[in-house]
Amino acid sequence: MIKKPTLHDVASLASVSQSTVSQYLNGRYKHMGKETRRRIEHSINTLQYKPNAVARGLKQKKTTTIGIIVANILHRFSTQVSRAIEDICHQFEYHAIICNADDDAKKEKKYIDMLKAKQVDGFIIIPTGLNEDLYKDLLEERYPLIFLDRKVEALPIPTVSLKNKKAGYEAATHLLDQNHRNIAYISSPLTVNTRKERYQGYVQALENAGIEVKEEYVFGGDINQLNHTLPDILEKNHPPTALICGNDRVLKNVLPILKKRDISIPQHLALLTFDEVEFSEFFTPTITTIEQPAYEMGVQAAELLLQRINGKAEQQREETYEFEPKLKVRESSLLKK
Amino acid sequence: MIKKPTLHDVASLASVSQSTVSQYLNGRYKHMGKETRRRIEHSINTLQYKPNAVARGLKQKKTTTIGIIVANILHRFSTQVSRAIEDICHQFEYHAIICNADDDAKKEKKYIDMLKAKQVDGFIIIPTGLNEDLYKDLLEERYPLIFLDRKVEALPIPTVSLKNKKAGYEAATHLLDQNHRNIAYISSPLTVNTRKERYQGYVQALENAGIEVKEEYVFGGDINQLNHTLPDILEKNHPPTALICGNDRVLKNVLPILKKRDISIPQHLALLTFDEVEFSEFFTPTITTIEQPAYEMGVQAAELLLQRINGKAEQQREETYEFEPKLKVRESSLLKK
DNA sequence: ATGAAAGCGCTAACAG
DNA sequence: CTGTTAGCGCTTTCAT
Numbered sequence: 001m002i003k004k005p006t007l008h009d010v011a012s013l014a015s016v017s018q019s020t021v022s023q024y025l026n027g028r029y030k031h032m033g034k035e036t037r038r039r040i041e042h043s044i045n046t047l048q049y050k051p052n053a054v055a056r057g058l059k060q061k062k063t064t065t066i067g068i069i070v071a072n073i074l075h076r077f078s079t080q081v082s083r084a085i086e087d088i089c090h091q092f093e094y095h096a097i098i099c100n101a102d103d104d105a106k107k108e109k110k111y112i113d114m115l116k117a118k119q120v121d122g123f124i125i126i127p128t129g130l131n132e133d134l135y136k137d138l139l140e141e142r143y144p145l146i147f148l149d150r151k152v153e154a155l156p157i158p159t160v161s162l163k164n165k166k167a168g169y170e171a172a173t174h175l176l177d178q179n180h181r182n183i184a185y186i187s188s189p190l191t192v193n194t195r196k197e198r199y200q201g202y203v204q205a206l207e208n209a210g211i212e213v214k215e216e217y218v219f220g221g222d223i224n225q226l227n228h229t230l231p232d233i234l235e236k237n238h239p240p241t242a243l244i245c246g247n248d249r250v251l252k253n254v255l256p257i258l259k260k261r262d263i264s265i266p267q268h269l270a271l272l273t274f275d276e277v278e279f280s281e282f283f284t285p286t287i288t289t290i291e292q293p294a295y296e297m298g299v300q301a302a303e304l305l306l307q308r309i310n311g312k313a314e315q316q317r318e319e320t321y322e323f324e325p326k327l328k329v330r331e332s333s334l335l336k337k
Numbered sequence: 338m339i340k341k342p343t344l345h346d347v348a349s350l351a352s353v354s355q356s357t358v359s360q361y362l363n364g365r366y367k368h369m370g371k372e373t374r375r376r377i378e379h380s381i382n383t384l385q386y387k388p389n390a391v392a393r394g395l396k397q398k399k400t401t402t403i404g405i406i407v408a409n410i411l412h413r414f415s416t417q418v419s420r421a422i423e424d425i426c427h428q429f430e431y432h433a434i435i436c437n438a439d440d441d442a443k444k445e446k447k448y449i450d451m452l453k454a455k456q457v458d459g460f461i462i463i464p465t466g467l468n469e470d471l472y473k474d475l476l477e478e479r480y481p482l483i484f485l486d487r488k489v490e491a492l493p494i495p496t497v498s499l500k501n502k503k504a505g506y507e508a509a510t511h512l513l514d515q516n517h518r519n520i521a522y523i524s525s526p527l528t529v530n531t532r533k534e535r536y537q538g539y540v541q542a543l544e545n546a547g548i549e550v551k552e553e554y555v556f557g558g559d560i561n562q563l564n565h566t567l568p569d570i571l572e573k574n575h576p577p578t579a580l581i582c583g584n585d586r587v588l589k590n591v592l593p594i595l596k597k598r599d600i601s602i603p604q605h606l607a608l609l610t611f612d613e614v615e616f617s618e619f620f621t622p623t624i625t626t627i628e629q630p631a632y633e634m635g636v637q638a639a640e641l642l643l644q645r646i647n648g649k650a651e652q653q654r655e656e657t658y659e660f661e662p663k664l665k666v667r668e669s670s671l672l673k674k
Numbered sequence: 675a676t677g678a679a680a681g682c683g684c685t686a687a688c689a690g
Numbered sequence: 691c692t693g694t695t696a697g698c699g700c701t702t703t704c705a706t
Contacts, residue, residue, distance in 0.1 A: 001398070002478045006683055017693045022685055031691055053454040054400060055683035057391050058698050061338070065434075065455070073410075073420050083410050086437055090444075095434050095451065097402075100423055107427075114432065117390040118402070141339045255619045282592045283620035343699055354677045359701055368675055392699035395682050 005047040014043035025051060057119065066305060067115035068098045069108060069125045071149075076248055076276050077294045078126070081148060084298025085124060092306055094121075105130035112138070122309045124301050127152055129192055144308035146301045150194050156318035158308075160301045162292045164194050167325035168201025171244050171272050171290050174327060176209050180242035180270060182217060184233055186254060187246030190220040195246055198274065202244065220246075223253045230257050234269075245273035251287075274325075286330040293323050342384040351380035362388060394456065403642060404452035405435045406445060406462045408486075413585055413613050414631045415463070418485060421635025422461060429643055431458075442467035449475070459646045461638050464489055466529055481645035483638045487531050493655035495645075497638045499629045501531050504662035505538025508581050508609050508627050511664060513546050517579035517607060519554060521570055523591060524583030527557040532583055535611065539581065557583075560590045567594050571606075582610035588624075611662075623667040630660050 011018045016036055023029060024040045043049070057063040068085055070078035082098050089096050097115060101108040108128050115123065122144030127135065135155055138145050147159040175183050183206070190196045199220065206213050217240050219229055233240065245251040251273040258269065265271050265285035272288040280287050300321050307313040348355045353373055360366060361377045380386070394400040405422055407415035419435050426433045434452060438445040445465050452460065459481030464472065472492055475482050484496040512520050520543070527533045536557065543550050554577050556566055570577065582588040588610040595606065602608050602622035609625040617624050637658050644650040 001480060004478075007685095008683075018683090019685075019694080020692055023692085026685080033691060036692080050450065050454055052395075052456060052683055054391055054394050054456045055698090056685075058389075058395050058683080058700090059685050061698075063391060073416060073423070079410060079416050082435075083437065086410070086435070090436075093451070095436075095455065097432050097434055098419075098423070099427075099432075100420065113387065114430070117387055118432065119389060119391045141341075143338060252616070255616065259619055278615055279589070279592065279620075280616075282596055283616075283622070285620070344701095345699075355700080356678080356702075357676055360676085363701080370675060373675080389699055392682090393701075395684090395699080396701050398682075 004052070005049045006052070007049075009047055010040065010043045010049050013047060014039040016040065061119070063119050063121055064093060065095045065097060065118065065120050066309075067111070067118075067120040067123045068096050069101050069111050069115075069123065069127075070098065071126050071128075072100050072102055073098065076278070077149070077292060080276075080294035081126075081298035081301070084295045085302040088299055088302035088306065094306070101126075101128055103128050109134055116143075122146075122305050124148055124305055126150060144305055146305045146308075148297065148301050150192055151320065153193070158304055158317065158319045158321070160297050160304070160321045161194070161323070162297070162325055163322045164197035164325075165201040165204070167274060167290050167292075168198035168203075169205045170201070170325060170327050171198070171274070172202040172205035173209075174288065174329070175242040175244070175270060175272060176205060176211070178242075178270065180240075181211060182214070182238055182240040182242070184217040184240035184243040185219070185246070186223075186226070186230065186233075186243060186250050187220045188223055188250065195220070198246060223250055226253050226257060230254065231261070234261065234263070240269070242270040242272065245271070248273060248275035248277060251275075251277065281328075281330050288330060289328045291326045291328055293326065297323055341389070342386045343389070344386075347377065347380045347384055347386050350384060351376040353377060398456070400456050400458055401430060402432045402434060402455065402457050403646075404448070404455075404457040404460045405433050406438050406448055406452075406460065406464075407435065408463050408465075409437050409439055410435065413615070414486070414629060417613075417631035418463075418635035418638070421632045422639040425636055425639035425643065431643070438463075438465055440465050446471055453480075459483075459642050461485055461642055463487060481642055483642045483645075485634065485638050487529055488657065490530070495641055495654065495656045495658070497634050497641070497658045498531065498660070499634070499662055500659045501534035501662075502538040502541070504611060504627050504629075505535035505540075506542045507538070507662060507664050508535070508611070509539040509542035510546075511625065511666070512579040512581070512607060512609060513542060513548070515579075515607065517577075518548060519551070519575055519577040519579070521554040521577035521580040522556070522583070523560075523563070523567065523570075523580060523587050524557045525560055525587065532557070535583060560587055563587075563590050563594060567591065568598065571598065571600070577606070579607040579609065582608070585610060585612035585614060588612075588614065618665075618667050625667060626665045628663045628665055630663065634660055 007018045007021055011021045021040055029037055068082060070082060072078055073082060086096050099111040101111060105128050108131055112134055124146045126149045127147055129150060129152055132152060135152055145157055147157050149161055151159045151161060172183060185199060185202050187195050187199060190199055203213050216236055217233060245254055263269050274290045276291045277287055277289055280289060344355045344358055348358045358377055366374055405419060407419060409415055410419060423433050436448040438448060442465050445468055449471055461483045463486045464484055466487060466489055472489060482494055484494050486498055488496045488498060509520060522536060522539050524532050524536060527536055540550050553573055554570060582591055600606050611627045613628045614624060614626055617626060
């Protein structure tokens with residue numbers, strides 16, 4: 001890389017001291033000699049000088065960079081959230097470093113460590129939930145920190161999330177309204193509060209309707225095992241007539257299985273999934289979705305974080321910012337076969 | 338934020354000098370007293386010392402951070418590419434700052450400037466193509482730089498891309514093989530080489546088949562105008578029986594129009610698009626896609642960049658790394674209405 | 675085998 | 691109004 005001009009270069013060319021140039025750069029040129037100012041400007045232009053943010057960061061203990069840890073950027077939720085955060089950052093001249101923890105505690109830890117080493121000004125994390133000590137450390141070190149999507153109980157960390165129980169409730173209610181009585185529920189492990197709450201909403205809706213929750217219709221585990229377990233569920237004496245997918249990844253694993261078994265949707269089985277499915281409004285079969293306002297959630301998280309970084313809000317409060325799930329019932333596609 | 342321990346703290350606790358600790362940290366403890374070493378280790382552990390990457394970066398003029406500028410992270414191609422780059426970076430303990438230029442020259446410039454200020458070690462850019470001077474500057478300043486997806490002619494910058502002409506050729510050929518003769522081609526402005534080449538492939542396929550390319554079937558412009566222009570195209574005397582979308586964004590704008598006009602796919606119109614459409618294999622109508630191996634392309638770009646950063650390859654060579662398009666013909670979905 | 679000292683590029687008192 | 695000075699936390703000769 002080629003040598004870049006420094007403050008020192010600018011200063012000597014303009015025949016002033018570095019501090020004067022520094023003042024200028026930081027907008028403190030109220031009482032600055034008009035001539036001095038002109039010379040500095042000229043000098044900066046001819047040298048094409050650009051301040052070195054690393055040096056400034058070292059001095060000011062502030063990098064205008066934040067760390068984002070998402071589950072997996074390939075998921076639509078993470079993508080939209082990242083985009084939202086990036087947009088807000090851009091607006092305030094911040095930068096975001098995005099990391100994929102893949103629901104892996106080790107990776108999450110490694111990323112947090114690396115980001116700390118890089119002296120990020122704060123974090124937005126979709127926590128795996130598997131590193132409570134780490135989160136607590138972050139808090140004790142007074143890092144501005146916002147959780148997204150998932151909540152870690154008993155840690156006073158502001159959290160932006162969906163009303164997950166409500167989402168689950170609406171999902172089941174929607175299907176009940178269509179006279180489904182045997183509704184399967186397929187999810188990744190119910191260890192994460194988000195998933196658990198959605199499931200609880202489902203349970204509650206069934207109970208309210210006086211319908212027994214049958215364990216045999218429920219799966220909460222490694223979705224790579226679905227090859228074995230889903231067929232079991234579908235072959236019960238009274239097979240489910242409807243199926244809820246806990247998120248878009250679940251859907252992704254469920255679809256091939258249904259396809260292989262030649263199950264028609266929605267005749268044989270009604271399908272409902274959480275999260276957004278791109279283009280779903282144009283396709284048959286109609287898949288009802290319960291979407292999260294992911295972009296808005298990302299904006300909210302970013303704004304909360306920047307407030308905290310800039311001292312406009314106190315960190316150590318357990319606040320929850322909950323968003324409404326959006327049920328999208330698709331009319332049958334017009335693009336039919 | 339709470340005060341973090343520094344090298345100095347570690348050194349005094351261990352009763353050695355900073356330089357010794359620094360040696361230790363950088364793995365140069367060949368001839369280091371076993372006892373000294375033990376004390377340093379102990380000291381680091383009790384203080385939970387973590388080196389400050391900003392300070393190190395300032396000194397070493399290396400930040401182990403690279404800048405990525407994509408078109409829009411909400412597009413599948415960008416998402417997959419970002420994920421791939423991030424994976425490779427993680428492997429080599431690098432970090433990526435991802436920015437969305439939104440095909441906007443101003444934003445692209447601003448991001449490049451910000452990333453330079455942050456002293457990134459290199460760039461991977463999906464260039465808007467609108468800032469040739471900037472790219473040239475980057476080159477002259479000897480920044481390691483890789484272009485992705487799009488090529489900027491006459492600049493010796495390694496570029497990872499799809500065989501776009503081939504992709505266009507295959508697209509048209511596939512439809513010709515199904516006896517389509519009137520094939521519409523809808524694209525964003527053909528100013529970007531990627532789009533132009535795809536279109537050229539389409540033209541060539543038609544010419545090879547002895548079919549005249551009718552201008553009235555071709556649209557290359559702002560896809561927000563499609564509301565007006567697409568209906569025109571569909572209402573010709575001999576309307577197209579097939580339609581090619583230049584990328585997934587085009588598809589996204591085309592679908593609502595087709596839906597509103599109640600056009601059945603594929604009976605009234607066969608649809609083919611470049612880029613991946615998630616879940617498309619499970620949906621009706623069947624949309625044939627020509628996918629890019631986006632993840633692999635991202636990996637390639639990241640590897641090329643890291644090689645250059647670490648001096649294992651020279652920058653200033655115009656090399657093109659071209660990937661094969663993947664035609665995916667969908668069998669009619671089993672999940673039918 | 676270890677330490678002293680200089681300096682990366684910038685900012686922030688404090689003088690003058 | 692502008693300059694001097696002292697670091698931010700780390701690495702790196704160069705001595706010892």
